[in-house]
Amino acid sequence: MTEKIRKSVSTPEESGAEVVEDISVGKNAHAENLKADLDNLLDEIDSILETNAEDFVNSYVQKGGE
Amino acid sequence: MEEFSRRIYGLENEYGIMCTLKGQRRLSPDEVARYLFRKVVTWGRSSNVFLPNGSRLYLDVGSHPEYATAECDSLLDVVAQDRAGEYILDDLRISAEERLADEGIRGEIHIYKNNTDSAGNSYGCHENYLTSRTDDQSRLSDVVIPFLITRQIFCGAGKLLMTAKGPLFTIAQRAEHIWETSSSATTRSRPIINTRDEPHADAEHYRRLHVIVGDSNMSDYATFLKVGSMACVLRMFENPEIDFRDLTLESPVRAIREISHDITCKKKVKLKNGKEMSALDIQRIYLDKAISYSERFGFTEEETRALQMWEHCVSTIENDPLQLETEVDWVAKYHLVSRYSEKHNISLGDPRCHLIDLQYHDIDPTRGIYYHLRNKNIMKTICSEEQIVAATTTAPATTRAHLRSQFITAAQLKKRDYTVDWVHLKINDQSQRTVLCKNPFKNVDDRVQKLIDSL
Numbered sequence: 001m002t003e004k005i006r007k008s009v010s011t012p013e014e015s016g017a018e019v020v021e022d023i024s025v026g027k028n029a030h031a032e033n034l035k036a037d038l039d040n041l042l043d044e045i046d047s048i049l050e051t052n053a054e055d056f057v058n059s060y061v062q063k064g065g066e
Numbered sequence: 067m068e069e070f071s072r073r074i075y076g077l078e079n080e081y082g083i084m085c086t087l088k089g090q091r092r093l094s095p096d097e098v099a100r101y102l103f104r105k106v107v108t109w110g111r112s113s114n115v116f117l118p119n120g121s122r123l124y125l126d127v128g129s130h131p132e133y134a135t136a137e138c139d140s141l142l143d144v145v146a147q148d149r150a151g152e153y154i155l156d157d158l159r160i161s162a163e164e165r166l167a168d169e170g171i172r173g174e175i176h177i178y179k180n181n182t183d184s185a186g187n188s189y190g191c192h193e194n195y196l197t198s199r200t201d202d203q204s205r206l207s208d209v210v211i212p213f214l215i216t217r218q219i220f221c222g223a224g225k226l227l228m229t230a231k232g233p234l235f236t237i238a239q240r241a242e243h244i245w246e247t248s249s250s251a252t253t254r255s256r257p258i259i260n261t262r263d264e265p266h267a268d269a270e271h272y273r274r275l276h277v278i279v280g281d282s283n284m285s286d287y288a289t290f291l292k293v294g295s296m297a298c299v300l301r302m303f304e305n306p307e308i309d310f311r312d313l314t315l316e317s318p319v320r321a322i323r324e325i326s327h328d329i330t331c332k333k334k335v336k337l338k339n340g341k342e343m344s345a346l347d348i349q350r351i352y353l354d355k356a357i358s359y360s361e362r363f364g365f366t367e368e369e370t371r372a373l374q375m376w377e378h379c380v381s382t383i384e385n386d387p388l389q390l391e392t393e394v395d396w397v398a399k400y401h402l403v404s405r406y407s408e409k410h411n412i413s414l415g416d417p418r419c420h421l422i423d424l425q426y427h428d429i430d431p432t433r434g435i436y437y438h439l440r441n442k443n444i445m446k447t448i449c450s451e452e453q454i455v456a457a458t459t460t461a462p463a464t465t466r467a468h469l470r471s472q473f474i475t476a477a478q479l480k481k482r483d484y485t486v487d488w489v490h491l492k493i494n495d496q497s498q499r500t501v502l503c504k505n506p507f508k509n510v511d512d513r514v515q516k517l518i519d520s521l
Binding site (some may be wrong): 040056 | 082083084086088089090091095127128129130176178183184185190216327345392401402405409416417418420421422424425432433435439442443444508
């Protein structure tokens, strides 16, 4: 399930074509695609997250707003 | 009672900010705000400006950058203008980081479109809806509050909450921070709706309904649905032939937390009349009413689209809320956090899970997890990249914002000193010419054209 099934697209034409493809492969396949995409993201996520998670999260202190 | 074929909408988002180096805090929020707004001050000689796209950008209480969209009369414009705010703030971040580097300060700036920090402070996302002056305010509150309390099941942004019983994944960021049903204040008591009466329009005819209770959404779909479903409810409310069932909650403030703490969306909360209903039951009642309204009276094209999305979400939640991962922020975040914790065999209380919760809202497209979902086409979008980029410099064409935009653009080009707010356009010279624009629906005005021509 780690193989990337859908590639990120940027142009409207391509994304339009992709919607059609998703419908044709049916709902279960679509759910599988989504799961695979999320798996890919979870594999990559550590590279975009700060390594020092605890300090980072605790550093995020604001004043109240509104 | 006046019925609007068009309605003015607007969204205000307060952003959270931080500057860190290797995970450690590098600058205070006040200092980060100063760096971020240096470019704004250079451009507009103030940290409180109206931009060429008609929006307002300023530093709010507590050093939060706040972006208020221009007046929109289309839901698509609201989504595009709101997202444009993220692009504008991210541009400020890039400039601020360059300046930090020039001054030899190492660190990276994060800007979050969320509503809570790690210490339990909260800042808001406020919605504005133009309504008729003749509306009965107390009846309006009775009708909209049960709707606003329960819509979190598809509008919530999700929050990993530390409770006395341990970590809990909750639906809404704002649920823990709402203390009153309605009030004229926003900071002290945090009501669900705010009754202060500043319509930014002709006060004889209009009122501005100011909704405080919502979360900031990352998902386009959720933003469209949040504003669009409320637009449907208001349209039904404004029709004198429509009666609403009494769904008054026994304690709205307790109910909002109870609903947020239940990701099945099916636990029942108490109504004032002694009955019990789930958030899903209550949403189903409003939705069914809107569906039959649609058949009898019809909605606008965009409201109809919102109604279809609303029906899709409520029907899916009846089956399994966790299937809404491509539409709803809290569901997308829930999957990320829970699968990450399974994959690494860590608890939801682990700081890495909290980090995912936070980074979901980072508006930097390289660091923000929502933007990764968006760019991989995992989450459904409403606006194209081109529409968003256009909205960073162009105001909605069909409202008063268009006039403000033209005036600001012309005055900047001619290097004239000017002052604007939501209703005034003024040249600061000896003549002190001011044009008052009281009608937010009016996008053409001879007086404004004359003012621009005289520059």
